[in-house]
Amino acid sequence: MKTQPYKQDTQNLAYNVGVTLDRFIKSKQEDFPFASGELSQLLRDIALAAKIVSREISRAGLSDVTGAFGQINVQGEEQQKLDVIADVRFTRALTKGGEVCAIVSEEEDLVIDLQNSKGKYVVAIDPLDGSSNIDVNVSIGTVFSIYRRVTPSGSPIQEEDVLQKGREQVAAGYVLYGSSTMLVYSTGNGANGFTYERSLGEFFLSHPDLKMPEDGNIFTMNEGLTPMINPNILSYLESCKRQGASARYIGSLVADFHRNLLKGGIYLYPATNQAKNGKIRLIYEANALAFIAEQVGGMASDGKNRILDIQPESLHQRTPFFIGSTNMVKKLEEVLKS
Numbered sequence: 001m002k003t004q005p006y007k008q009d010t011q012n013l014a015y016n017v018g019v020t021l022d023r024f025i026k027s028k029q030e031d032f033p034f035a036s037g038e039l040s041q042l043l044r045d046i047a048l049a050a051k052i053v054s055r056e057i058s059r060a061g062l063s064d065v066t067g068a069f070g071q072i073n074v075q076g077e078e079q080q081k082l083d084v085i086a087d088v089r090f091t092r093a094l095t096k097g098g099e100v101c102a103i104v105s106e107e108e109d110l111v112i113d114l115q116n117s118k119g120k121y122v123v124a125i126d127p128l129d130g131s132s133n134i135d136v137n138v139s140i141g142t143v144f145s146i147y148r149r150v151t152p153s154g155s156p157i158q159e160e161d162v163l164q165k166g167r168e169q170v171a172a173g174y175v176l177y178g179s180s181t182m183l184v185y186s187t188g189n190g191a192n193g194f195t196y197e198r199s200l201g202e203f204f205l206s207h208p209d210l211k212m213p214e215d216g217n218i219f220t221m222n223e224g225l226t227p228m229i230n231p232n233i234l235s236y237l238e239s240c241k242r243q244g245a246s247a248r249y250i251g252s253l254v255a256d257f258h259r260n261l262l263k264g265g266i267y268l269y270p271a272t273n274q275a276k277n278g279k280i281r282l283i284y285e286a287n288a289l290a291f292i293a294e295q296v297g298g299m300a301s302d303g304k305n306r307i308l309d310i311q312p313e314s315l316h317q318r319t320p321f322f323i324g325s326t327n328m329v330k331k332l333e334e335v336l337k338s
Contacts, residue, residue: 024192028187028189042099042123042171046144050142050175050181052089052093053085053142095116100114101113103123111162121149122146122149126144139255141176145172163311166282166287169308184261186292186295191209210296212260213325216245218248219240219266221268232338233332236331248265264328281318290306290308298325299325303320303336304333
């Protein structure tokens with residue numbers, strides 16, 4: 001049989017789309033011999049739901065998916081229509097995937113028991129972060145954590161399966177719906193980012209082996225809170241300004257964190273006179289991003305303690321939250337101790 005060598009110069013005529021998420025997950029599956037493929041399938045289920053939610057968001061303004069839904073969630077916040085849609089999409093994908101036994105969602109008061117006693121994983125998720133930005137076409141996101149259940153498979157879900165410390169996560173990630181849709185996740189061996197190519201319907205590896213700068217020149221906080229917070233935090237912000245740092249605040253936790261991950265910076269949401277325990281939810285917001293931050297060389301703290309070491313006591317527990325470049329978070333902790 002006659003053959004001919006592949007013409008390398010023809011590669012310049014075609015755009016190289018790179019490694020798909022599915023292929024990347026398969027290549028890393030050997031990192032989890034205990035999972036027998038279940039964790040890989042679970043990540044694919046999350047990616048599928050993210051694609052569907054991305055489509056729904058891209059149609060906002062053209063279809064009746066914006067505005068308030070007319071109900072108040074357990075957080076005391078008015079649910080937006082897209083909040084509810086995202087919650088349904090992710091819950092449905094995780095239910096049909098068959099790998100999950102329970103879900104903790106920001107939009108639900110109680111644990112969602114999927115009646116799948118053989119499922120090995122518990123997923124904690126904020127289906128759509130940044131609800132206040134939905135109607136004004138500003139970046140929003142999804143945050144998720146994956147835990148391996150601790151009670152025997154086949155038995156009913158117990159509290160200890162759900163209220164696990166963040167350091168027990170086997171995977172965590174977020175999806176950013178912005179100028180492009182991007183999925184960032186980690187299984188404890190660094191973190192990688194994937195950008196969604198709509199015409200092909202695939203996530204492609206676009207940001208391999210992400211690293212957060214040890215220092216940064218950005219601080220991210222709602223400065224409208226300044227009359228209600230610890231004066232030491234104000235001193236820290238003033239020192240940032242004197243050093244020429246820029247204030248950048250979007251109001252979507254995922255978007256603010258993602259920018260600081262790439263460019264270096266610190267995100268602050270402290271306790272206030274009105275919110276004594278802070279505002280960020282520990283189980284399905286803080287833990288996931290703290291896990292990612294540590295995997296890329298960053299740091300996450302409540303001002304005193306490592307976020308991943310905090311023992312949750314309730315599903316919707318809140319915490320003060322400081323996350324970002326290691327040197328900036330350490331300096332803040334020093335200021336708070338002074």
